[in-house]
Amino acid sequence: MRIRNLTAAAAALALALTTAACGDAKSDTSGTSDKITGSITLQTWALTPKFTDYLNEVIAGFTAKYPGTSVKLLDQPGDGYSAKVLAQASSNTLPDVINLPPDFALPLAKQKLLVDVSKDNDLSKTYVQGGIDAYKFNGVAGVFGYPWYLNTDLDYWNVKQFKDCGLDANTPPATTQELFTQAATMKAKCPDNFLMSRKPDVSDFVRAGIKIISDDGKQFVFNTDQAAALVDQYKDAYAKGYLPPSVLNSDYQGNSKLFTQGKVAWTTGGATGLADFERDNPSLKGQVTVSKALDTPPLYVQGVSVSAKSKYPATAKAFAEWITNADNQNKFGHLVNIFPSTISSASDSYFGKDDGTPAGKARALAFGELKDAKNLIPYEVNSDMQKLLDQQIALAVKGDESGKKALDDAVAKMNQMLSRQ
Amino acid sequence: MKTQRWFTPWVLVLPALAWLLVFSVWPSINTLRLSFTDAKPLGGDVDFVGLRNYTDMLHDGDVRTALLNSVIYMAICLPLLTILPLLLAVLVEKKLPGIAFFRTAFYVPVIASAVVVGLIWTWLLDDRGLINNLARHLHLITEPVPFLTDRWLLLISAISLTVWKGLGYYMIVYLAALGNVRKDLHEAAAIDGAGAVRRFLTVTVPGVRGTMFLVSILVSVAALRVFSELYILTGGKGGPGGKDQSLVMLIQQYAGGFYGDFGYASALSVLLFVVTLIPMIVLARLNLRSER
Amino acid sequence: MKTLRYLLLILVLAITVGPFLWELSTSLKGAGEDIYTTTPSFVPHQPTLNNYAKVADAIPVWRYIGNSLVVAALTVGGNILFATTAGYAIARLRFRGRGLVLGLFLSTLVLPGEVTIVSQYVTVRDFGLADTLVGVALPGMVAALNVLLMYNAFRALPRELDEAAIVDGATVPQRLLRVSLPAVRGTLAVVAIFAFIAAWDDFLWPLIVLTSPEKYTLTVGLQYLSGTFTQDQRLIAAGTMIAFIPIAILFSALQRYFFKGVEEGGVKG
Numbered sequence: 018m019r020i021r022n023l024t025a026a027a028a029a030l031a032l033a034l035t036t037a038a039c040g041d042a043k044s045d046t047s048g049t050s051d052k053i054t055g056s057i058t059l060q061t062w063a064l065t066p067k068f069t070d071y072l073n074e075v076i077a078g079f080t081a082k083y084p085g086t087s088v089k090l091l092d093q094p095g096d097g098y099s100a101k102v103l104a105q106a107s108s109n110t111l112p113d114v115i116n117l118p119p120d121f122a123l124p125l126a127k128q129k130l131l132v133d134v135s136k137d138n139d140l141s142k143t144y145v146q147g148g149i150d151a152y153k154f155n156g157v158a159g160v161f162g163y164p165w166y167l168n169t170d171l172d173y174w175n176v177k178q179f180k181d182c183g184l185d186a187n188t189p190p191a192t193t194q195e196l197f198t199q200a201a202t203m204k205a206k207c208p209d210n211f212l213m214s215r216k217p218d219v220s221d222f223v224r225a226g227i228k229i230i231s232d233d234g235k236q237f238v239f240n241t242d243q244a245a246a247l248v249d250q251y252k253d254a255y256a257k258g259y260l261p262p263s264v265l266n267s268d269y270q271g272n273s274k275l276f277t278q279g280k281v282a283w284t285t286g287g288a289t290g291l292a293d294f295e296r297d298n299p300s301l302k303g304q305v306t307v308s309k310a311l312d313t314p315p316l317y318v319q320g321v322s323v324s325a326k327s328k329y330p331a332t333a334k335a336f337a338e339w340i341t342n343a344d345n346q347n348k349f350g351h352l353v354n355i356f357p358s359t360i361s362s363a364s365d366s367y368f369g370k371d372d373g374t375p376a377g378k379a380r381a382l383a384f385g386e387l388k389d390a391k392n393l394i395p396y397e398v399n400s401d402m403q404k405l406l407d408q409q410i411a412l413a414v415k416g417d418e419s420g421k422k423a424l425d426d427a428v429a430k431m432n433q434m435l436s437r438q
Numbered sequence: 439m440k441t442q443r444w445f446t447p448w449v450l451v452l453p454a455l456a457w458l459l460v461f462s463v464w465p466s467i468n469t470l471r472l473s474f475t476d477a478k479p480l481g482g483d484v485d486f487v488g489l490r491n492y493t494d495m496l497h498d499g500d501v502r503t504a505l506l507n508s509v510i511y512m513a514i515c516l517p518l519l520t521i522l523p524l525l526l527a528v529l530v531e532k533k534l535p536g537i538a539f540f541r542t543a544f545y546v547p548v549i550a551s552a553v554v555v556g557l558i559w560t561w562l563l564d565d566r567g568l569i570n571n572l573a574r575h576l577h578l579i580t581e582p583v584p585f586l587t588d589r590w591l592l593l594i595s596a597i598s599l600t601v602w603k604g605l606g607y608y609m610i611v612y613l614a615a616l617g618n619v620r621k622d623l624h625e626a627a628a629i630d631g632a633g634a635v636r637r638f639l640t641v642t643v644p645g646v647r648g649t650m651f652l653v654s655i656l657v658s659v660a661a662l663r664v665f666s667e668l669y670i671l672t673g674g675k676g677g678p679g680g681k682d683q684s685l686v687m688l689i690q691q692y693a694g695g696f697y698g699d700f701g702y703a704s705a706l707s708v709l710l711f712v713v714t715l716i717p718m719i720v721l722a723r724l725n726l727r728s729e730r
Numbered sequence: 731m732k733t734l735r736y737l738l739l740i741l742v743l744a745i746t747v748g749p750f751l752w753e754l755s756t757s758l759k760g761a762g763e764d765i766y767t768t769t770p771s772f773v774p775h776q777p778t779l780n781n782y783a784k785v786a787d788a789i790p791v792w793r794y795i796g797n798s799l800v801v802a803a804l805t806v807g808g809n810i811l812f813a814t815t816a817g818y819a820i821a822r823l824r825f826r827g828r829g830l831v832l833g834l835f836l837s838t839l840v841l842p843g844e845v846t847i848v849s850q851y852v853t854v855r856d857f858g859l860a861d862t863l864v865g866v867a868l869p870g871m872v873a874a875l876n877v878l879l880m881y882n883a884f885r886a887l888p889r890e891l892d893e894a895a896i897v898d899g900a901t902v903p904q905r906l907l908r909v910s911l912p913a914v915r916g917t918l919a920v921v922a923i924f925a926f927i928a929a930w931d932d933f934l935w936p937l938i939v940l941t942s943p944e945k946y947t948l949t950v951g952l953q954y955l956s957g958t959f960t961q962d963q964r965l966i967a968a969g970t971m972i973a974f975i976p977i978a979i980l981f982s983a984l985q986r987y988f989f990k991g992v993e994e995g996g997v998k999g
Contacts, residue, residue, distance in 0.1 A: 063958040065943075066788050094953030097937050099695060104848055104938045106480055108855060124696035128480040262565045265587045266673040280566075289959050297963055298764045353959050399697040404675060412679035415587060437699060438478075446902050447825040454816035455831065457872035460853060462838045465846035529738055540739050541985050542978055543747045549927060549977055550749040551970050558749050606746065610923065611879070613988040614916035618886050645886075652882050656875070659840050686844055693845050700845075707842040714840035722836075 055329040056087040057113035057336060062319075063095035064116075071352055079339045086332055088114075106130055111324040113333040114340075117162060119151045122322050123396055126154055126161040132323040132330060133159030134337070144341075148358035151318035151392060155234055162320035163341040164358035166349060169314045169383050169390045170285040173294065177304045178282040182207040186306045189283075193221070193311050196283075197250065200259040203282065213260045214272035214281035216414050217251055219406060220393035224312045229395050237398075237431045240424035248413050248420030255414045265411045277301070285310065287317075288354035288383040291375055307379045309386055316390035318358070354380050356387060402431045466711075473704035479696055491705035501706070504685045505713070507593060507668075511684070512661040512717065514597050515604070519657040520650060522601070523608035528642065530609070531616050541613075545606040555599070556670040560586065563595055563671075586671060592682045596667040603667070604660070608653050612646060619645035651725040658717040662710070665690065685710050750974075756967035757781050765963050781968040785955065788965070791972060793944065794951035798930055799976075801867045801947055805929035806922050808871025813921055816872075817880025818906050822892060832881070838874040851938050863945060866936045870929055876921045883917035884910055919987040926980055930973070948973055 064072060069092075076088045091112060093101050099121065105111045106125055117125070125131050134140070140149050140160060148164025172189065179186040183206040190196040200212040222229060222239050225247060229239045254260060261280060264271065276284035277297050284290070295302050321340060327333045339345065346357035347365050354376065356368060371381040394403070406427045413423035473491055477484045495501050530541050547555075562568050563585035570582040585595045619642060627637045643650070665686040668676065676683035685706060693703035751772055756765050760776030785791060819825070820832050850869050851860075859865030887910060895905045911918075933949040940946055952969040955962070 063954070063956070065957075066954060067957050067959070091941055092943065092954075094937070094950060095956055095958060096953050097934055100934060101937055103479060103696065104851055107848060108852060108860075110860075110941075121696065124480055128482065130480070262582075262584060262587050263560070265678050266671070266675060271673060293961065296761070299762050300764050355959070400695055401691060401697050404691070405680070407675055408678065408680035411675070411677075415678045417678065434697075437476075438697065442823060442902050444825070447819040447823040447828070450815040450819035450823075450902075451831055454812040454872045454877050455834070457812065457869075458835070458838050458874060461850055461869040462841050462843070462846070462874070463834075465849040466841045468849060469842070469845055526742065529735065529742075532735070534732070534735065538982055538985060540743060542981050543743055543750070545981055546750045547746050549931065549974065550753075553966075554749045554753050554970070558752060602745065605742075610920055610985075610988070613985075614879075614883065614920045615886070617916035617988050618883065618913070648882050648886055652878060655836075655839070663842075663844075665844075686842075689842070689844055703845055707845050710842050711840060715837070718836065718840060 051331045053083045053329075053332050053335050054085045055332055056089065057327065057329055057333050058089045058091055059114045059336065059340075060091045060093060060112040061116045062093055062098055065090075065092040068349075068352065071349060074348075075340050075345050078345075079336055082339075083332070083335065086336075088336060109326060111326060113324050113327040113329065114337050115322050115324065116165070116319065117322045118319055119162070120396060120399065122152055122162050122320070123154050125322070126157050126159075130325050131161045132325050132327075132334065133161060134163055134323060134334060135160035143343075143360065144358050145360055147316050147387075147390065147392070148318050148320070151316075152320055152322075154396065162322040163337050165319045165321050165341050166346065166355040167319075167358050167387060167390075168287045168317045168355050169386050170310045170317075171288060171290070171379055171383055171386070172308045172310055173276065173284050173286055173290055174306050174308065175276070175279070175282040175301070175304060176306050178203075178207070178210055182210055182282075184212075189306070189308050190311065191309065193224070196311060197254060197259070200254060201257070204257065204259055208258070211259065211261045211281045212283055213254060214264065214275050214283050215267070215285070216255075216260070216264050216407075216410055217247060218410070219395070219398050219403065220315060221247065223391075223393045223395070230397050234397065235435070237428045237435065240421070240428040242421070245420035245424055248410060248423065251410075251414050252416055252420060256416055260414075265415055288356075288376075288379045291379055305375065307375065307382060309382055313393065314386040314390040315393045316387070318392075320358075354383070356384060397435070398431075402434055405430055405434075469704045469707050472700055473708050475701045475704075477700040477704070479698050479700065487701065491702050494702065495705055495709060500680060500683065500688060501685075501709075503681055504683050504688050505709075507682065508662045508664065508685050508713070510593060511597060511600070511664055512658050515600055515661040516654060516658050516717075518601050519604045519608055519661075520654045523605050523653070524612050524642075524646065524650070526605055526609045527612035527616055528638065531613065544609060547603045547605070548607045550603075552666055552670055555603075559595070559599055559671065587678060589677060589679075589681045592668075592671060592677050596664070596671050596682070599667045599671065600661065600664060604657065608657070611653055611656075612649060615646040615649035616642070647728070651721060654721050655718055658721065659714050662714050662717075685713070753967050753970050753974075756964055757971045759964055761964075781964045782972070785965055785968045785972065789951050789954050791948075791951070794946055794948040795972075795976070797863055797945060798948040800863045801936070802926050802929040804864065804867035805870045806925045808867070809873060809876045809921055809925040810918060812872045813876035813880045814911070814918070815906075816877045817882075818884050818910060820877075821881045821884035822887075822905075822910065823902065835874045835877050835881075839878070847935065848938070850935075854939060860939060861941050861945065862939075863947075866939045866947065867929065869935070870925070870932070873925065873928070876924060879917055879921055879924075880914070883914040887913055916988040919984040923981060923984060927977060930977060 059076070061072065072090055072092075076090065079088060080086050102111075102115070102117070102121055102125075106128070111130060122131060136159070140163070144164045145167075148167060149160055151164065152160050152162035154161070174186055174189045176186040179189070182203040184199055184202055190199050196213060203210055203212045219229065219239070222244050225243065227239050227241055227244050229237065231238050251260075261275065263275065267275070272281065272284040273286050273290065273294070275281045277294050279298065279301070286293075291305060291307065294305060321337045323330065323333045323337050341358070343357065343359035343361045346359050347362055347367075349355065350357050350362070350365075351367060356362075357365075362368070368384040369381055371378050398406075409423040409427040412418050413420045474486055474488060475484050476487050526544065530537055530544065560567070564570070565582040565584065565586075569585070570579070573579045573583070583591065585591050623641050623645070624637060627641050632640065663686050664684045668682055668684050668687060672682055676687055689703050689706045689710065692699045692706065755772050755774050758777045758779070758781070759765055759774040760778045760780070763775055764771075816835075820828055820835075854860060854865045854868055857865070857868070859868060891909050891913070892905060895909050900908070931949060932947075933953070936947045937950050940950065952966075952973060955965045955969050
């Protein structure tokens with residue numbers, strides 16, 4: 018799940034231009050139909066060509082059930098998705114049903130561009146609570162998307178490097194603190210190897226139980242001594258050479274890249290990770306072991322939202338419910354290692370069963386983790402703020418500043434951003 | 439002697455002019471207008487805030503750092519990319535067996551994709567990359583040189599990347615101009631016994647002077663607008679503490695995503711416009727003076 | 731002397747051609763080979779063309795190439811035509827406001843285009859050209875840079891060229907087509923290449939304008955090789971090579987025009 022802001026910039030001014038020009042456009046609801054009929058558009062994010070057949074099957078099932086409807090599939094490439102969605106939102110051309118991660122849905126919901134799907138509809142009967150909560154936002158009442166598929170992170174370890182450097186791959190670190198201890202062991206035996214492969218971010222503060230934002234949601238408050246101590250711990254680890262210097266510039270996927278290249282012995286990744294590592298670097302085959310995420314596992318949610326400007330809102334809602342129903346979600350989960358957000362899927366033994374293959378083990382582990390998984394990045398911390406925090410933490414980890422000073426600076430700037438929203 | 443109707447030049451200029459007005463000038467005027475507002479992505483109310491964005495800009499340390507980076511970038515790129523591609527063009531001008539292959543190959547970096555460029559260059563500059571390993575092997579250094587994590591070295595690395603990408607691009611601009619340099623002048627100079635170096639200085643350089651001026655303008659604009667090289671080498675983060683960001687990176691950050699601040703991004707764009715005008719005016723003056 | 735030249739050529743070649751080789755070798759590597767090792771190996775041990783076949787299976791490459799060619803042809807045509815006429819008028823004709831027009835073209839060179847892309851989209855949509863290839867090509871059909879390149883080339887021509895034609899009573903269009911244009915073929919080739927590459931490599935703009943998958947250009951279409959749950963670097967490299975081939979062909983075909991300068995342009999040295 019890549020989120021690139023590189024291209025979104027482009028979408029920028031236009032939006033302002035159009036919205037400035039149109040003022041507050043009243044949504045014109047005349048001519049909309051409450052019957053399940055008519056043709057709608059479905060926009061997914063980077064799922065074709067691999068899942069074209071699956072999506073077409075879902076669509077065929079829907080149109081067979083509701084004669085007189087048709088669904089046009091518009092799949093968008095992974096790169097530039099936020100720019101595309103921004104452009105669509107600004108020009109009133111949002112598709113009827115849109116695959117949106119929660120952090121894309123939030124700003125659209127605030128601008129009243131999405132339908133509150135919890136009206137006259139008890140979502141908690143169908144979907145797991147964590148999935149529903151991901152589409153509830155402070156300051157706007159309602160739920161602005163149907164949870165679709167879920168994922169979490171697992172830890173992957175390089176068995177060969179563990180063996181060569183005096184560690185046991187059967188007992189890899191289970192907590193962040195154990196990670197530091199084992200990194201020291203590895204360094205002592207193999208000065209050229211690295212166990213650790215990422216610098217801390219806001220999710221690490223949440224894991225450590227540090228309060229991120231004040232109760233009234235107006236101030237960031239995570240520049241505590243405890244958080245500073247955690248950053249300083251990474252700073253010491255970096256100085257001792259437990260992390261490679263490239264982590265200072267690495268992005269969200271940086272650690273899996275380093276792991277695939279064999280430069281580090283640890284990465285986090287979804288249940289689909291193993292196949293990727295082995296495909297790009299076949300020498301890793303049989304050399305990777307998988308374990309549960311450190312401390313608290315993260316919860317990643319994808320969902321589908323319905324455009325408030327849809328001509329056929331009833332049809333759009335019906336389709337969004339159709340594509341996220343237990344049956345269709347289970348089929349999807351059988352095709353690729355992701356997990357349904359429907360309550361009844363827990364009875365599908367496929368997900369929890371370890372069939373002995375590494376991929377099967379990863380799937381079973383991840384499925385077991387989902388019960389405890391939590392959203393570790395509060396949605397108030399948007400991508401720009403994450404980037405800013407990352408810059409400051411890099412400065413501290415590199416040793417140019419104390420953890421406290423870096424966090425103070427980051428919090429001050431993030432509060433400024435928050436006040437300008 | 440009247441050789442044309444008064445409207446002929448306008449008929450010739452008009453299409454291009456109309457295009458620029460619609461797709462470039464008009465949106466930019468809008469940018470100027472927005473720089474005095476608090477416009478946000480996805481709209482909402484847009485209020486006039488006077489000079490607030492501009493005063494904020496003056497107190498923004500990130501903007502100062504980015505401006506300094508951009509100026510350093512330009513100061514180094516300008517001489518290198520005005521002269522090196524010309525030498526390269528002279529090198530491949532002569533018809534030799536296989537020269538077409540070389541000319542095409544030199545153009546490759548211009549069209550290489552960002553992903554590959556990033557991979558190749560980080561592989562070169564990484565702490566355990568090719569350059570550091572070679573230097574260690576030859577006992578030139580004991581500690582790896584932090585090309586990708588040190589504030590200034592990062593800037594230098596990005597400049598090298600820009601020069602590497604720019605060589606082929608400006609080479610073909612020069613190649614076209616070299617074709618227009620009078621062959622008879624070269625021959626005359628050769629008969630007078632001028633060596634290759636002197637012929638280059640007395641015949642080639644004056645012959646492509648207009649092109650050198652154009653290239654120097656293009657280079658300075660491109661250098662002040664640097665984005666992708668720094669983005670690639672810092673993983674989009676602008677280096678530790680964000681000290682290796684360029685103005686365009688900041689503009690992208692404020693204009694991009696769903697949480698941007700268009701008003702501020704527009705004000706930064708206006709600043710960038712003013713800053714790029716300065717070298718242009720200076721270069722145009724120098725060019726005029728040398729023409730007289 | 732010749733040896734020295736070749737030595738220099740090979741030195742520059744080593745510096746410039748790396749990414750190309752790396753991309754090529756990645757695209758030829760079989761499934762059993764590392765592509766993400768600490769020290770990349772440039773030679774595929776199990777060379778295969780499978781990746782190219784897979785690309786063609788995964789996405790309708792030919793259709794995307796066709797779409798890209800349509801956009802590129804429009805862009806190249808527009809730039810050649812309009813940049814030539816505008817460049818010629820500013821360089822070779824005297825008229826009131828000439829300096830102003832030149833200044834305007836120069837200044838648009840520095841207008842920050844980073845933030846105007848979506849207002850351009852709104853303009854294109856108002857013309858009724860959203861989701862069309864013409865809409866994709868439209869804004870790029872005239873670039874200030876190309877106008878300046880043509881202006882610069884026309885300005886470098888000797889005055890005698892025009893004067894002889896004026897004495898013969900040639901009109902402006904005749905002078906442009908028969909006298910000046912043949913003398914600036916090299917620059918025309920450069921403009922064609924720049925326009926082609928700008929259109930061919932653009933990703934964000936076509937992505938925003940187009941919504942129907944059957945209209946996608948090659949750059950947008952190739953993005954489908956990296957999906958949400960999978961990214962096969964070998965396929966992506968093969969796709970990049972496919973995108974590179976037309977540019978290489980065009981460049982090789984046009985580069986000889988850089989060297990047909992004044993000697994054929996009407997003035998016999």
